[in-house]
Amino acid sequence: MRNQLFIILAAVVLIFTACGKNKNSNNEEAGASDQLKLSREQIAHTNIAFGLPMEKNMSDEIPARGVVALPPDGQALVNSFSSGIVKRVFVHMGQKVSRGQVLAMLTGPELIMMQESYLKSVYTLEMLEKEYQRLQQLEGDNISSRKQIDQAKAAYLSEKAGAQSLRDRLRLQHINLEKLMSDGIQSEIPIISPIDGMINKINFSVGQILSPDQVLFEVLDLSRLVLKISVLERDIPHISVGQNVMFVASNLGDKPYPAKVVAIGGKVEETAKVVSVVLKPAEMPEKLLPGMFVAAMIRVDAHMAQCVPEASLIYDENNNSILFYTEDDPKKAAQVTFQHIKVEPGYRNNGFVEVRGLNQLPANANVVFDGGYYLYSELLKMRE
Structure with a gap:
């Protein structure tokens, strides 16, 4: 009887041990499946670009429209x-x-x-x-x-x-x-x-x-040109004198020009529910004339933040924001191992996006600035 009990206990131990090994093996395979390895030649062929996160002045933007005008003087x-x-x-x-x-x-x-x-x-x-x-x-x-x-x-x-x-x-x-x-x-x-x-x-x-x-x-006197724009009533609490603005003028192409808020109206227009705001261009574009229509983006909640180019962020099948990186030196390593993390994007300005969660990255990480979607497609193939 004792022999039979001993045999049963031994069998149970062996079963649990085997399960543990299988579980560890599965975890290792899952971890390996989130890594992608490419040779230096493959990287050069696919034009993958690398860089380090940078600190930039980021802000939210409030859109507004208006016209170029001259003050009375x-x-x-x-x-x-x-x-x-x-x-x-x-x-x-x-x-x-x-x-x-x-x-x-x-x-x-x-x-x-x-x-x-x-x-x-x-x-x-x-x-x-x-x-x-x-x-x-x-x-x-x-x-x-x-x-x-x-x-x-x-x-x-x-x-x-x-x-x-x-x-x-x-x-x-x-x-x-x-x-x-x-x-x-x-x-x-x-x-x-x-x-x-x-x-x-x-x-x-x-x-x-x-x-x-x-x-x-x-x-x-065209040197005294200003921009008179209309800002929605709900956005006025976020507007203050001195804020930075970028504007584009009709018939002058898509190039944005800088300006600053110099005055805010004191009355809401009853029909349109907007308030007049006056901007002064920081530099006067050539051929800017009174009566031209302008589209402006007023920068609010300005702050310094860690940023990457917008092309760095990709989105998975669940619409999560993903950032690829490597701890290898892409210029020296014969083979580069890529990993990725989920991040939270913030404000976007001038082709850059604020990224929250970069503290997850190792200190020596090189971020993929361009080519992330290629890496993600290769990763999906590898998981199949």
Whole structure:
């Protein structure tokens, strides 16, 4: 009986031992099936690229659309402030001009009469001032009456106000008052550009009679261009002045240009539920013009993170993000062993993706930057 019991126990031990060996063998095979080995020649033939994870400034992106615009102080409408006839024009459409530059010359009876009135008023004012001072002196000698002095004072102050009014009107016409006093009446007056910029419109011809409210020139300062974009109401809490933005302008290709948020509107538009946000380009693209449509990506939640090129990540049949790597030196090893890990992708910017979980990698790991899908297809073949 004892012999039979001993035989049964021995058989049970042998069975469990065999099972343990089979289990270990299966684990080793499973572990080996997740590794892929390629020769240096195979790697060169398939153009597999390697690299190390890098730290980059990553962020989320909020899309928005808008137009290129000019602020009020970046554009000017030029008129003459009085009627006149265009005698000469010195600029053409598209020409760059400077603040204070003479754009055209005007002439006309009204302009000449205004100068004449000013000169007469100056001479009359000088005479009235002397008379007022003379009567004040006589009052001290008890010769003139108070009434005479008051009348002289009123006439002097009235003429002084008239002269000041004419002086201001002539200055608006850019007439040199010192030259007017020394050389006399000028037959032509200049039309001056109030800002630096370029001539965008010319609304008259030589010889044309102009009215005071007629716009003669439109001058645009394209160096002051801004982008006015519309941001959805729900995204406004994430927007702040100083944030970095990348934008693409219509008709200028797909090249993105940098900008910054400089102002945020204080009201939500009721119909579209958007808020206006103003951006200032960090560099001014050539041919960027007012009225062009732009698409912008506002960068929010900026932070430094470990990143790899987007081509490094591949997705398995369960849509898990996978990263291949090797601990071998691809340039020296005759045979390279590839392994892979599951990672969690984060923000994507400019062809790079933030990867969470890179702490799983060995310190000497070289990440596969390109060719991951080829490795994964070979791995699936090996598992079959």
